[in-house]
Amino acid sequence: MDYEVEVQFQPINELMSSIHTFICKKSNKKIELGTSWAAEVSSGLSSGLLEALEETDLDNDWKLLNLLLYLCPVKETVESTLQWLESLSVGEMYETLAGHVSVFPVQMEQYRSKMFFLLSEWNRQYFSNCNPDITVRLQQHAEERRQTLNGSAVADFVNKTTNGFYFMQGEGLRRLVLIPQFHFQPINIIYNFGPLTLCHYAARIPALEEEIPPFMHRTLRSLGEKSRLKILKSLGGERKSFTEIAKQAGISKGIVHDHISSLRSAGLLNAYIEGENVTAYSLRLEGIQQMNDQLLAYLK
Structure with missing residues (x-):
């Protein structure tokens, strides 16, 4: 239910x-x-x-x-x-x-x-x-x-x-x-x-009436780092804990935390929450699609 x-x-x-x-x-x-x-x-x-x-x-x-x-x-x-x-x-x-x-x-x-x-x-x-x-x-x-x-x-x-x-x-x-x-x-x-x-x-309401949508810009920036792209690729269709992601990334947990925070804020990760705690993450392809749609609309 x-x-x-x-x-x-x-x-x-x-x-x-x-x-x-x-x-x-x-x-x-x-x-x-x-x-x-x-x-x-x-x-x-x-x-x-x-x-x-x-x-x-x-x-x-x-x-x-x-x-x-x-x-x-x-x-x-x-x-x-x-x-x-x-x-x-x-x-x-x-x-x-x-x-x-x-x-x-x-x-x-x-x-x-x-x-x-x-x-x-x-x-x-x-x-x-x-x-x-x-x-x-x-x-x-x-x-x-x-x-x-x-x-x-x-x-x-x-x-x-x-x-x-x-x-x-x-x-x-x-x-x-x-x-x-x-x-x-x-x-x-x-x-x-x-x-x-x-x-x-x-609510993704822009602070100002900006020419470049802030949500699109944030997503593009979040993808401008190789380690973040590797994290997204490693998830694929799977659901993984923070520890599993950090272990596979092979970099410090502090840096992985920052990468995940950036990707989450950009809407590129699903976060699975129990109580107030995130227990796992997975790739959110919808976020990529939203960025593509906004980028195409902007360029046109």
Whole structure:
């Protein structure tokens, strides 16, 4: 029996993705916004907010915040979501999360206050000043995917939407929520809560109206390295673990990890996911076809 799939998007989702992108500085070189984005944003933030961001890790507390906001019943606007979060009592927070997790923040009231400050100040100082077209396009994208979902095979729909993910049911997955995001492109973010998985996936919306499609350009660049081509060829029609790929490639695991990350972001690999972990990869020929179609359209 297939798990259920839901495509959801509300402005608070992109606010969270934008904070995640800012905090995850190790990924600055991989995101489409580039390494300069975080520096530009930092220059417009208060010292208090910068300090709070520096003290925030993408750990279990952050993961629980994503779950809490998913469960929020009033997400039409960022403001309505923040008002709901601020009004929650400690008991209501426990009650809201208890159906999905058994481990909670040590100081729940302090946790709520910290996260409310982080989200509200980030919204005031950065997110509310973002180009509103980003949110509009993400909403349109989510609606298009919802319409496509009707009548589609679940696994194929998810793979196409996420640009190469297959979510396995080995962890008892029952509901997969797909949430398009812009800031952290081309990387996807996954949070698993047993039967529930939230996947913030790269919607492949360009940062600017560029003449050369960024998705096509990224795929072409990812193929401009012999070791990556060898990895793709070694996969063929097989499914292999990271260890198997690294062993066959004969190069360091760190370099293989970078190659796989590049190929995955370009949509050239299928990634098989259990919980939050990728257990295997396989060649994704659809990614090559998409690149060919885009390249031919561009050249014409």
